[in-house]
Amino acid sequence: MTVQNTSESDMDQRLAWFRAARFGVFIHWGLYAQLGRWEWVMNLERIPIPDYEKLADSWKPKPNAAREWAKLAKQAGMRYMVMTTKHHEGFCLFDSALTDYNAVKHGPGRDLVAEFVEAARAEGLKVGLYYSLMDWHHPDGVICRNDEAARRRFVDYTHGLVRELMTNYGKVDILWYDGMAPLTSEGWEADKLNSMARSLQPHIIINDRAGIPEDFGTPEQTIDPARGGRMWETCWPMNDSWGYSPIDKNWKSTWHVLRMLRTVAADAGNLLLNVSPSPLGEIPPESVKVLKQVGRWMKKNGPTIYEATDRWKALYNIPNWTWTGQLAFEYTVKGSTLYLHVNRWAGRTLPVGGLVNKVLSARFYNGPAIKFTQKGQQLWLENLPEKAPDPFDTVIEVEVEGEPTHARGPLCVVPSDPPGPYASC
Numbered sequence: 001m002t003v004q005n006t007s008e009s010d011m012d013q014r015l016a017w018f019r020a021a022r023f024g025v026f027i028h029w030g031l032y033a034q035l036g037r038w039e040w041v042m043n044l045e046r047i048p049i050p051d052y053e054k055l056a057d058s059w060k061p062k063p064n065a066a067r068e069w070a071k072l073a074k075q076a077g078m079r080y081m082v083m084t085t086k087h088h089e090g091f092c093l094f095d096s097a098l099t100d101y102n103a104v105k106h107g108p109g110r111d112l113v114a115e116f117v118e119a120a121r122a123e124g125l126k127v128g129l130y131y132s133l134m135d136w137h138h139p140d141g142v143i144c145r146n147d148e149a150a151r152r153r154f155v156d157y158t159h160g161l162v163r164e165l166m167t168n169y170g171k172v173d174i175l176w177y178d179g180m181a182p183l184t185s186e187g188w189e190a191d192k193l194n195s196m197a198r199s200l201q202p203h204i205i206i207n208d209r210a211g212i213p214e215d216f217g218t219p220e221q222t223i224d225p226a227r228g229g230r231m232w233e234t235c236w237p238m239n240d241s242w243g244y245s246p247i248d249k250n251w252k253s254t255w256h257v258l259r260m261l262r263t264v265a266a267d268a269g270n271l272l273l274n275v276s277p278s279p280l281g282e283i284p285p286e287s288v289k290v291l292k293q294v295g296r297w298m299k300k301n302g303p304t305i306y307e308a309t310d311r312w313k314a315l316y317n318i319p320n321w322t323w324t325g326q327l328a329f330e331y332t333v334k335g336s337t338l339y340l341h342v343n344r345w346a347g348r349t350l351p352v353g354g355l356v357n358k359v360l361s362a363r364f365y366n367g368p369a370i371k372f373t374q375k376g377q378q379l380w381l382e383n384l385p386e387k388a389p390d391p392f393d394t395v396i397e398v399e400v401e402g403e404p405t406h407a408r409g410p411l412c413v414v415p416s417d418p419p420g421p422y423a424s425c
Contacts, residue, residue, distance in 0.1 A: 011215055014205050015231050017126065017173075018216070021079035022265050022306050023298075024128070026235055026274035027069060027116070028242040030087045031055040033279045039243030042089050042136055049137060056091060056106035063110070065281025066119035072283065074123040076291040077298030077305075081120045082128030082176050082272060085113050085165060087243075090137025094168070098160045101137060117169045126173040129165050133158060133188060133210065134179030145182040155183075159193055166200040175201075176218075177209040185211025207233075223260070225267040233270040236260060238287045244276040251286045254293040255343065258393045261294075262341045265305045266332045297392055301365060304339040304395050308332035331404075338404055339365065340396040345388035350396075352379040354407040357400035365395035377407050 032039045034055050042052050066083075073081055086092045092102035094113035103112045113129070120127045135141035140154035166172060175197055180188070190210040197204060205215040216231040225232050238257075241248045252260075257273065264271045275287045298305065309332055329342040329350075336357075342350065354377050362370040362381055367389075371382045381396065388394050 014203055015215055018080075018205055018233075018270065019231060019268070020306060021126065022270050023076075023078045023261060024080040024082060024126075024233075024270060024272045025069070025073040025076070025078045026130075026237075026242075026272045027066075027081065027083040028087065028237075028244075028274055028276050029084055029112070029281070030093065030243065031059055031089055031091050032087070033244040033277065034059055036244055036246050038241050038245050038248075039087055039089075039276075041243075052089070052137075053101075056101065059103075059107035059279060061108055061112070061279060061281040064115050064119065065277060066112075066116040067122070068281075069116075069275070069277070069283060070119040070123040070125060072288060072291055073120075073125060076295040077302055078125065078273075080126035080128055080173065081116070082130050082174060083113070083116045084130045084132070086132055086135075086161065087130075088132045088134045088136055088179050090135040090141065092161065094165065096161060096164055098157060098164070113165070113169065117172075121170075127169075127171070128174030128176050129169075129172055130176040130178060131162060131165065132179040133177060133183070134181055142182060144187075151183070151187060155187070155189055158188065159196065162193060163196060163200070166197050166204075172201050172204055175204055175206045177207055180209055180211055223263050223267065225269050229268075231269070233272050234260075234264055235272040235274060237274040237276070238284075238290070241276060242274055244278050244284075246284075252290065254290050254297075255392050257290060257294050258297060259343055261305060262332060262393065263330055265309050266330055268309045293392070297390070301393070301395050303334075304332055304341070304365060304397075308334035308337070308339050331406075333404055336400050336402060336404065338398040338400060340398060342388065342394045342396060343392075345394065347386060348382070348384050350381040350384060352381065352398075353377060355379050355398075355400070356405040356407055357402055359398060359400055361399045363397050364389065365397045370396065 028039055030039065031052070032041050035041050038044070041047065070081065085094055090101060092099060094102060095104040095111045096102050104110060117127050138154060138157065140150040144151040144154040166175070185191070188210055190212050193210065194206055194212060194214065197206065207216055207218045208214050209218055216233055219232060219234045221234070221236050223234060238252055239245070239248045239250045261271050275283050277283055329340045332339045332341065340352070356377060359372060359374050359379055362372045364370065370384065373380045373382060
């Protein structure tokens with residue numbers, strides 16, 4: 001596997017804004033929205049290409065729908081936007097000299113990527129462009145695996161489309177690949193592809209889905225931080241579908257979204273939360289309601305997410321525990337300050353175990369002081385309200401002496417020779 005020859009300091013500079021952003025919106029939009037049965041409908045239902053192509057002329061989204069998306073994203077506390085410029089179906093939402101199968105030359109009659117970029121910039125949000133390497137529409141998109149002439153044609157086509165995206169829309173902040181099949185990174189000539197992108201967009205950050213690690217990892221629908229301090233971003237849909245699907249009613253709640261967000265932030269990652277506009281470009285009302293509630297919470301508590309994190313995994317946050325609901329709270333960290341994000345209120349006393357540091361003070365975030373008692377590695381926050389002050393996530397600020405340290409593992413084991421990490425009681 002080829003790895004881009006960029007220094008660690010260059011990568012840190014490129015990623016500085018991204019590390020601080022924490023929260024972005026993913027937009028899946030394409031011809032598939034008209035069918036309303038997920039973004040893989042062409043493949044899963046085995047729709048012949050001539051039949052599917054008819055959707056290109058029938059698609060009539062309203063003008064500048066992206067302005068509403070960007071305003072909602074800003075209101076929700078998101079700091080960047082990523083939109084599908086071409087999904088696996090092969091239809092380009094942008095103008096192209098390489099294919100007529102695009103939004104300008106068919107039903108929409110205009111460049112939807114240009115509208116998206118303009119809308120994001122108007123709200124001060126960073127711009128990310130998703131590009132699917134996989135292409136079910138292109139005649140070489142499948143046979144390129146075993147036909148070198150087809151691979152050469154398809155790779156040249158792919159590089160050409162990415163070059164257009166990197167050239168025609170001003171500064172682009174993120175290049176978000178997807179759909180690496182059917183080729184390997186070598187088959188896609190991903191090193192050349194990314195070098196070209198960087199030559200046109202020197203400050204761009206690139207994900208790992210062309211088979212090269214690049215700037216950040218992309219676990220999907222899982223809280224699974226990359227090891228070794230590498231930046232990562234997890235992406236999740238608001239329901240179970242990436243593309244518009246009105247039959248999918250399994251919407252995530254505000255509580256659920258905030259829990260994802262704080263768990264990701266605690267592990268020094270980002271959350272890219274997907275919304276799927278209708279064919280007209282309207283975001284489902286269920287998503288709008290949740291994002292507005294998230295935004296109200298972020299307006300009050302944002303610094304405990306954006307500015308508080310622990311790169312080495314924040315204290316109590318062991319994903320297979322926290323994500324399955326066995327803990328009542330999680331930490332984010334800033335200096336010697338801990339923010340306890342309490343998602344399950346325990347009543348008037350909240351026990352906190354394993355905190356090694358001496359506690360200096362405790363209070364509700366931007367609120368009154370909290371009485372506490374500490375003995376060894378046990379801390380009790382006392383005289384709390386019977387009901388949670390915030391129904392979604394109550395934040396308690398705990399100031400400690402020194403760098404926060406949390407004890408892990410069994411409380412007491414039989415001493416070993418030589419002593420193990422938990423050899424004393």
